[in-house]
Amino acid sequence: MKPQLVITGAAGRMGRRILALAVESQDFTIAAAIDRKDHPDLGKDAGTLAGIEPINVPLSTVFPKDADVVIDFSSPEGVEANIQHCVENRDALVIGTTGLSSAQMEKAAAAAHVIPIVVATNMSVGMNLLFSMIGKIAATLGEEYDIELVEHHHRFKKDAPSGTALSLAANIASATGRQYPGSLVHGRSGKDAPRQKGDIGMHAIRAGDIIGYHEVIFSTLGETVTISHNAHNRDVFVRGAIRAARWVVAQQPGLYSMQDVLGLK
Numbered sequence: 001m002k003p004q005l006v007i008t009g010a011a012g013r014m015g016r017r018i019l020a021l022a023v024e025s026q027d028f029t030i031a032a033a034i035d036r037k038d039h040p041d042l043g044k045d046a047g048t049l050a051g052i053e054p055i056n057v058p059l060s061t062v063f064p065k066d067a068d069v070v071i072d073f074s075s076p077e078g079v080e081a082n083i084q085h086c087v088e089n090r091d092a093l094v095i096g097t098t099g100l101s102s103a104q105m106e107k108a109a110a111a112a113h114v115i116p117i118v119v120a121t122n123m124s125v126g127m128n129l130l131f132s133m134i135g136k137i138a139a140t141l142g143e144e145y146d147i148e149l150v151e152h153h154h155r156f157k158k159d160a161p162s163g164t165a166l167s168l169a170a171n172i173a174s175a176t177g178r179q180y181p182g183s184l185v186h187g188r189s190g191k192d193a194p195r196q197k198g199d200i201g202m203h204a205i206r207a208g209d210i211i212g213y214h215e216v217i218f219s220t221l222g223e224t225v226t227i228s229h230n231a232h233n234r235d236v237f238v239r240g241a242i243r244a245a246r247w248v249v250a251q252q253p254g255l256y257s258m259q260d261v262l263g264l265k
Helices: 013-025 076-089 102-111 125-141 163-176 235-248
Strands: 004-008 029-034 069-072 092-095 116-119 146-153 184-186 200-206 212-220 223-231 254-256
Touching: 004 013, 013 029, 013 235, 069 076, 069 235, 076 092, 076 102, 092 235, 102 116, 116 235, 125 163, 125 212, 125 223, 125 235, 146 163, 163 200, 163 212
Parallel strands: 004 029, 004 069, 069 092, 092 116, 116 254, 146 200, 184 200
Antiparallel strands: 146 212, 212 223
């Protein structure tokens, strides 16, 4: 029997693509498509909203009782209630919502004692491979290489720096003995703002409809090494989230990452 999938934030850009590609995958039965109580499209067929054939599942605010796994791309404000619902109903959970506070992450960690949860700042398979490699690259190059992170996103993105950029920086700091987040320098200004040894420069660009571009620059006297990842469209995150949902539904309670999903640990 196919797992029963619930999608929260189902009328958003990511939610619509998750629904469309989950239906395309034929790996799940769509149990519910959830969005906020004041959404103007409540009651409409979620398939139609996602640009596919009707699936006879209306956009709703009500979780079903018999779901197996929830993919959450809602909002930081909505995540806590969704975590609580999953704990009460023993649903596995994939959280792709970014910009979570430390308190919200603590709630996810507490819930992971009861249910399996995957939390990821970026669901892209390629980016998660980069997450697994970037610390080793930084440690191998050594302290003589200055490190700068530059992330580009669309004009509508609320949080800055991106969760992905922060994850890259955290991995680098852990592998090189730097303080995190103490070693981060967010942009530079002024007439006397030279780079300090051990800094990790962090720069956030917001423009147009850029999906997501991240680059890590390692530079020393004589050479520069640049590692980058460019998301051409949101489907790379969607396919990763669906892959995570297929995986987590069969796991024991615990707090997992995409590194676990992909077998990179």
